[in-house]
Amino acid sequence: MAAADHDHPHRISREGEPRGIKMALALIVAFMAAEVTVGILSSSLALLSDAAHMVTDAGALALALVAARVARRPAHGSLTYGLGRVEILSAQGNGAALLVLALVIVYAAIERLVSPPHVGGLAMVVVACAGIVVNLLAARILAGDGRARSLNLEGSYRHILTDLYAFIATAIAGVVVFATGFARADAIASLVVAALMLHAAYTLLRASARVFLEAAPVGMSPEQIGVALAAQPGVVEVHDLHVWEVTSGFPALSAHVLVRPGADCHELRRRLQRMLAERFDIGHTTLQVDHAAAEQEPLRIEMAAPREQGRRG
Secondary structure, three states: OEEEEEOOOOOOOOOOHHHHHHHHHHHHHHHHHHHHHHHHHHOOHHHHHHHHHHHHHHHHHHHHHHHHHHHOOOOEOOEOOOOOOHHHHHHHHHHHHHHHHHHHHHHHHHHHHHOOOOOOHHHHHHHHHHHHHHHHHHHHHHHOOOHHHOHHHHHHHHHHHHHHHHHHHHHHHHHHHHHHOOOHHHHHHHHHHHHHHHHHHHHHHHHHHHHHOOOOOOOOOHHHHHHHHHOOOOEEEEEEEEEEEEEOOEEEEEEEEEEOOOOOHHHHHHHHHHHHHHHHOOOEEEEEEEEOOOOOOOOOEEEEOOOOEEEEO
8 A cells, every 4th residue: 555645835935025125126226336436436446346246236136036036936837846946046146146256356456456556545434334334224124034045035145245244344444545545455355355255155156056956955964854754653664765955945855654564554644744844844745655564674774875865674
């Protein structure tokens, strides 16, 4: 006797994301235009690098907005999981953009360390302080908009947060230039900005790669899940256990479960699903439940690849 069940909440709630992204995008675009103007007039690479980063911020927010809307479309045709992974593509694009821009800024900063131009320190301080306020507002909007559930929104948030730190570094550099005339402080601040961007890029690229490689969600151990399943009364063996993440906030699990002869497969399957939902917060499960052979030896445990599998038999 066999029973298989599919619990398919394919759509992830992202209702608040487009509104928050729109607000943050409007703030960034308005300030970016002013910063480019002041950066050119003051010959500040730190301001121009911040402005360039804000261009990527605006692009990241626009991409995140499109991705959030597309990801909300229901599953249809051959897209049986819908378009949820468009959000992961967006996050990966944001990470790649941060990486490329950081390398460009490093190159320009090294040139300015060798041959520093005249820099308007006062203009740097004024614009950087305004930028701190704008990015604090944008970061607050995105931080309160469910970013922990969405790698797409997390990518936009990291852009904004990195820009906030960059403005702080620029303000400090501006004070140094204004007070001491040490023009190389501008290029040094740019290198700090680039380092922050590289760290954010690495984090986003690693997180999105985990989803595409179908690794288990961070903090979720397939071995522990396999042990918990096999420990349930009536279970003889758990194998072909796979745990992966369809998209942000959408963990999924599949497994083949053997139960004792005479056990109620349907009731046991429902009990296993409740346990997975309550203990591991996995709502999307595919469990094939069969009766074990009467002579099968009870209860040993082992783990196997490829998607991190748990086995107990």
